[in-house]
Amino acid sequence: DAGVTQSPTHLIKTRGQQVTLRCSPKSGHDTVSWYQQALGQGPQFIFQYYEEEERQRGNFPDRFSGHQFPNYSSELNVNALLLGDSALYLCASSWAGLAKNIQYFGAGTRLSVL
Amino acid sequence: DQQVKQNSPSLSVQEGRISILNCDYTNSMFDYFLWYKKYPAEGPTFLISISSIKDKNEDGRFTVFLNKSAKHLSLHIVPSQPGDSAVYFCAASAIKGTGTASKLTFGTGTRLQVTL
Structure with a gap:
C-alpha cells in the first residue's frame, strides 16, 4: 500500500519563475492538504482540497494556487x-469520512529559489 | 501569533530513561491534538493523538497527556531508545466533523536526542 508520494524531490528555480509540485494521496484517501515548512519552523497550512475544490486556505497570497484531480491527486x-x-x-x-483528523504526510519537495 | 508552542528546541535523554516533550496552545477551539515525529529527509510521521474529551492516551511506549485547563499537553516516551532521536512536532486542530479534515496548526518542534 503506497503512502503519500510527492514529486519532484528537489527543485531549484529563480526569482519570478513559476513552479508546480505534485502529490498522490495514500490509497483510500480523498482529501489533500498542503503545508510549507521553512527552516527551523513547523509546517504551516497553505490550503486543502476535497472533491476537487479548495475547502480551506491558510494565510498565503494568491500566488499560491492548487488543483485536485478526479483521482484525488493534487x-x-x-x-x-x-x-x-x-x-x-x-x-x-x-479521509473526509473520519472525524478524527489524522493526516499522513509525504516526504516533501525541497524548493530552492535563487 | 503562535497558537501552538513548543518552548524547548532540544532535549537530550539517556537510553532507557523517560523523555518528556511539552506543548502549549492558546486557541480554545482546538479539540484534537497530535504528535508527529520527523526524521531528516522524511515527512512527518504520525505518532499518537488525543481528543479533548480524554486526558490520557497510550500506545506502547508512547503516552500523551492533556490538561485542558492549562492548555498543555505532553508526550512521554518510556523507555527512550536511540531510534527515537528525531524532531517531534505537536499539532492541533478543531474538528469540523465529517466532510473535510480540519487544518493542522503545528508547533516549531523539539529535537530529541537519545544517547547511549
Whole structure:
C-alpha cells in the first residue's frame, strides 16, 4: 500500500519563475492538504482540497494556487517566486469520512529559489 | 501569533530513561491534538493523538497527556531508545466533523536526542 508520494524531490528555480509540485494521496484517501515548512519552523497550512475544490486556505497570497484531480491527486502552483518561498513543501492526505483528523504526510519537495 | 508552542528546541535523554516533550496552545477551539515525529529527509510521521474529551492516551511506549485547563499537553516516551532521536512536532486542530479534515496548526518542534 503506497503512502503519500510527492514529486519532484528537489527543485531549484529563480526569482519570478513559476513552479508546480505534485502529490498522490495514500490509497483510500480523498482529501489533500498542503503545508510549507521553512527552516527551523513547523509546517504551516497553505490550503486543502476535497472533491476537487479548495475547502480551506491558510494565510498565503494568491500566488499560491492548487488543483485536485478526479483521482484525488493534487498540484500546488506557485507563481512569481520570491526568495522567501524557499522551503520544504509537504503534502498530507486524509479521509473526509473520519472525524478524527489524522493526516499522513509525504516526504516533501525541497524548493530552492535563487 | 503562535497558537501552538513548543518552548524547548532540544532535549537530550539517556537510553532507557523517560523523555518528556511539552506543548502549549492558546486557541480554545482546538479539540484534537497530535504528535508527529520527523526524521531528516522524511515527512512527518504520525505518532499518537488525543481528543479533548480524554486526558490520557497510550500506545506502547508512547503516552500523551492533556490538561485542558492549562492548555498543555505532553508526550512521554518510556523507555527512550536511540531510534527515537528525531524532531517531534505537536499539532492541533478543531474538528469540523465529517466532510473535510480540519487544518493542522503545528508547533516549531523539539529535537530529541537519545544517547547511549
